């Protein structure tokens with residue numbers, strides 16, 4: 001089975017978030033990037049588990065610049081076999097999805113996995129757009145994935161329960177919590193990542209569909225109030241009158 | 247302990263001077279520590295037990311001999327990677343780092359540098375995975391700062407194949423569970439040799455030392471040799487004399503310099519967070535000048551130490567770091583870590599003395615780190631000798647009458 005895992009970068013949660021160009025652009029200055037956790041912990045690890053039990057090949061793909069090769073090496077260190085970087089600064093989900101779909105068209109993947117969303121933009125659109133471009137079925141936000149021959153059985157959380165669906169390969173799946181457990185790269189993996197192939201491919205021309213009007217910061221968190229265990233009445237009153245949650 | 251939120255302070259963008267691989271190695275070690283060690287370390291510290299179940303994981307993250315080449319089962323990383331792994335371990339607990347330091351620098355390093363090909367093949371791959379653990383016996387009950395005065399010795403057994411080892415070593419990290427001990431002992435001419443003693447050899451025992459109020463999650467013991475018959479093939483052939491164990495100490499001290507800085511960074515990280523969260527007199531305590539002074543001085547010392555430590559890492563990568571340069575880094579970093587731990591503890595008020603925070607544990611641990619691998623004052627004398635050219639370690643006993 002040939003699996004393509006889409007990897008995106010996301011700012012480390014400790015990075016200071018700021019904007020430039022009149023609040024229309026994310027300020028990357030001094031920001032440390034990590035692999036988007038949904039891509040890494042769930043999509044990539046599940047792909048590796050499938051490969052380990054049924055054989056195959058796991059390719060990771062990212063649309064990004066040379067600076068993003070750090071996250072690619074990490075994904076290779078965790079265990080992907082090879083990597084592809086589409087050399088471009090992605091503009092929006094449509095741009096990213098089109099680049100990935102173009103690559104996938106000529107490389108015959110059985111399964112394409114993404115994270116359910118990135119933790120910075122939370123768009124959840126790329127998987128659907130790839131599926132549409134390739135005319136593959138899409139299962140989004142899956143929390144469990146099993147492969148039986150050419151059929152996938154997936155679980156998704158639904159209100160008050162679970163939805164269980166089956167699709168035939170080839171397919172696109174966006175992966176949510178529950179799909180797999182985070183893997184920490186070990187030293188062997190880090191060493192092996194040095195020599196695994198990384199192919200850089202030029203981007204195809206894609207129409208720009210989005211323009212950014214502005215970014216705003218969420219309201220600042222107010223200071224934390226500390227109470228001792230015996231101040232039960234005070235706690236109830238604060239929750240009721242100040243926080244207004246009860 | 248509460249959820250481990252550690253991130254390292256990086257005031258001068260030192261990360262820009264690291265390679266992607268360095269960061270990958272460091273981040274993997276950090277993720278492993280947060281997942282496997284932070285949640286359990288306090289319990290081991292309180293009970294004074296070493297978390298044996300972590301040995302395999304330590305091997306997997308490369309904590310055992312990261313610079314040992316592939317042909318002997320190591321990952322063949324550079325010295326800065328070694329330093330970064332030690333930093334991540336000690337950031338959590340000095341005891342954990344001690345175990346990794348001993349295995350890497352004091353057991354694998356001498357076997358790799360001074361061992362025969364057969365010894366390297368026999369021990370190194372298993373030591374790299376943690377399947378086999380080692381300890382290093384230099385200090386003796388009456389010879390700490392002055393190891394050259396050791397009395398542990400061996401003589402020819404007369405059978406052409408063995409030597410007979412006698413003596414005792416004290417304060418030996420990992421001794422109670424180690425499978426092998428790299429022991430430094432004198433031959434019949436008084437020359438120091440390294441010799442690999444295996445658990446199970448008759449006359450060899452490793453009683454545990456109890457009552458440590460520091461480094462409690464590390465296991466420390468004695469090595470006792472009563473007419474132990476050791477095959478001559480266990481003697482490290484590559485180097486003899488006090489310089490041999492001292493070169494191992496260079497490697498270990500280098501790791502300690504990185505490690506102690508890790509402990510300092512952990513204390514600062516918690517103190518900074520706490521000073522923004524804790525409110526007194528209606529404002530976060532971080533808004534008081536006295537707290538800011540503490541924090542500003544901590545981050546200044548940390549930043550200076552980061553620069554010094556990375557530089558000594560670069561020198562060591564080039565094979566150019568002198569023993570005296572490593573000494574200075576060890577001495578400086580342990581001292582600033584101790585000072586920062588004390589200040590960070592004060593910032594935490596009463597909470598600072600509890601196991602909710604790792605600060606008090608760091609502070610107690612660092613009291614061992616400031617003494618082992620050359621005491622604070624011995625390192626000062628090393629720097630003093632280096633700059634003046636005059637050794638001041640020994641003196642004539644004055645006539646007190």
Ligand SMILES: Cc1cc2nc3c(=O)[nH]c(=O)nc-3n(C[C@H](O)[C@H](O)[C@H](O)COP(=O)(O)OP(=O)(O)OC[C@H]3O[C@@H](n4cnc5c(N)ncnc54)[C@H](O)[C@@H]3O)c2cc1C
Nearest residue numbers: 382383384385390391417418419614617618619621623639
């Ligand atoms: C937890 C722990 C783990 C250890 N693990 C190991 C191990 O794995 N292997 C190993 O071989 N050893 C180990 N050690 C031993 C350690 O290296 C020694 O404790 C250290 O070298 C100091 O020796 P000492 O304790 O005998 O102190 P001493 O040498 O007796 O020193 C006592 C005091 O005198 C000072 N002093 C000594 N000589 C001079 C001088 N010339 N000028 C000025 N001041 C001087 C010292 O600085 C110190 O303040 C460990 C120690 C501890 C605490």
